[in-house]
Amino acid sequence: MTVTVSAAGLWEAEQIADVAAVTFPLACPPGSSRESIESFIDDVLSHSRFGDYLSDPTRTILAAREDDSIVGYAMLIHGDPVDPAISSVLAHSPTMELSKMYVMPGHHGSGVSAELMRAASACAVDAGCAGMWLGVNQYNSRAQRFYAKHGFAVVGTKTFTVGAETHDDFVMERAL
Numbered sequence: 613m614t615v616t617v618s619a620a621g622l623w624e625a626e627q628i629a630d631v632a633a634v635t636f637p638l639a640c641p642p643g644s645s646r647e648s649i650e651s652f653i654d655d656v657l658s659h660s661r662f663g664d665y666l667s668d669p670t671r672t673i674l675a676a677r678e679d680d681s682i683v684g685y686a687m688l689i690h691g692d693p694v695d696p697a698i699s700s701v702l703a704h705s706p707t708m709e710l711s712k713m714y715v716m717p718g719h720h721g722s723g724v725s726a727e728l729m730r731a732a733s734a735c736a737v738d739a740g741c742a743g744m745w746l747g748v749n750q751y752n753s754r755a756q757r758f759y760a761k762h763g764f765a766v767v768g769t770k771t772f773t774v775g776a777e778t779h780d781d782f783v784m785e786r787a788l
């Protein structure tokens with residue numbers, strides 16, 4: 613089955629939020645509470661929040677589509693990081709954050725994520741960026757391996773709030 617990647621439209625907010633609700637728990641560390649994950653999904657990954665993201669000119673959401681289904685998505689945030697602690701560890705500016713990269717479990721290892729990464733990199737290059745950065749949970753070995761395969765290296769750490777919990781992330785960066 614052919615998967616194509618392109619920018620998502622506002623009308624796809626619900627479909628992307630549904631993919632987010634399935635895939636976000638896969639990125640959480642062992643021992644995360646169901647309440648914290650559900651609270652994050654309600655607050656940050658709801659249909660209405662994706663409507664906001666898709667209407668925000670500083671964000672780009674890329675959708676991987678197979679027939680009429682969205683099987684993965686990535687969200688890019690344009691502009692240098694607002695957190696000076698993150699800016700201080702990055703080597704490349706201007707930069708773009710790869711804020712989310714999520715593929716449905718049945719499509720892991722199939723090349724969908726590589727297509728999303730290719731489109732994300734092209735978007736950052738088109739915007740004149742010299743680098744890209746992201747945060748990834750320190751227990752998420754599969755994602756770290758995926759990002760390393762695509763040229764990212766760990767440059768620092770940060771925290772990430774999920775409901776009532778504080779998770780430890782690596783900050784990874786790559787040059788473009």
Ligand SMILES: CC(C)(COP(=O)(O)OP(=O)(O)OC[C@H]1O[C@@H](n2cnc3c(N)ncnc32)[C@H](O)[C@@H]1OP(=O)(O)O)[C@@H](O)C(=O)NCCC(=O)NCCS
Pocket residue numbers: 635636638639713714715716719720721722723724725726747748749752753754755757758761
């Ligand atoms: C992260 C994600 C987008 C990567 O896509 P993918 O299709 O799984 O990536 P790939 O299969 O190309 O690469 C994963 C690599 O990790 C390896 N891997 C798999 N399980 C692993 C594990 N438990 N520990 C370490 N490496 C692992 C794979 O073998 C592969 O490496 P290889 O190509 O050298 O064999 C996808 O797994 C995903 O959506 N995961 C759930 C959500 C998530 O964690 N998102 C990232 C949030 S920061």
